Amino acid sequence: MKSLDFQQDFFRLFEISPRFAIDSAALDQRYRDLQSQVHPDKFSHLSESEQRLSMQWSTRINEGYQTLRSPLARGRYLLSLQGVDTQEETNTAMPLDFLMQQMEWREALQDAIAAKDMDALDVLSDNNRKETAMLQQQLGAQLDESHDHLAAAGSVRKLRFLEKLAEEISSAYDELDS
Template sequence: MTNYFSLFNIPEKFSIDLIELKARYQTLQKLTHPDRFVNASDQEKRMYMQKNTQINDAYFVLSASVKRGEHILDIRGFKRVDEQATHSDNSFLMQQMMLREQLSEATDEVSFNALEDEVTTLTNDLLDKVRNGLDSHNEAGHRAAADALTKLKFLAKLGEESLARKEQIL
């Protein structure tokens, strides 16, 4: 497995400077872009095309917080549980049901904004849990980070559904 942090020559941590990441991405893109190698051999063209694709994949992963957190866990050899094995966290299950109900009942700007605010607050709390869990560099921390990442995926999906419903209704 390729360590995307090494590829971009940045520290392996959850909190990264996205502006610096983008600058490094653009530099690496320029260095490996296939258009620079039109006169190269077919083998060299393939090599640079693969490297360029790898750089694109790495940027996609590192620029998205959930993907970045999962990548760190993968690098560290932590085995994540199946996404469908929903949490035994009853409070989060209740929160999910409440948020889904809030979404289904949202009919105006005020109700959608209230839902978005709640999702934003929950997201920020979970991002802190991921950061703290990964910073601990131990099994319990990794487990807590993985759990928070799974919850973040639910919130991201809910946010997308909320936006789609909001555009449909308003």
């Protein structure tokens, strides 16, 4: 029997075609099926080597699931499979209107925290979610239809901005709740 390639890409591991648009119910199902087979709980009474392998596989499957489930991580991963570096740390050239909007939102966030204004946070969070959904759609078209990798990398960079903002909004909620 041929040995499975532990390093094979996540789309193959989950037997999902390597596209941005995925069937998330199918992904969830595969994830559960795979974990049901390899999870350490199924091997705790077996030999050490089986336990070790089980932990490695289970870890790998968790990593794959996290990567494919998140639209941003999935987009980034698809690009990396094409050899495209999204340059999220190094490439700071962003369209001016996008940067302006980001600055506005960040100011709004600071104001909301200062004023302890939960409703303002809700509005901001909602706006950020909508913008994220719009960019995800755009990223999908760039990856699956026009195959414009450079534009897609740009969208990934924008989405990373929005994700950071979402994290900050989330800690702002924690702060106002304490």
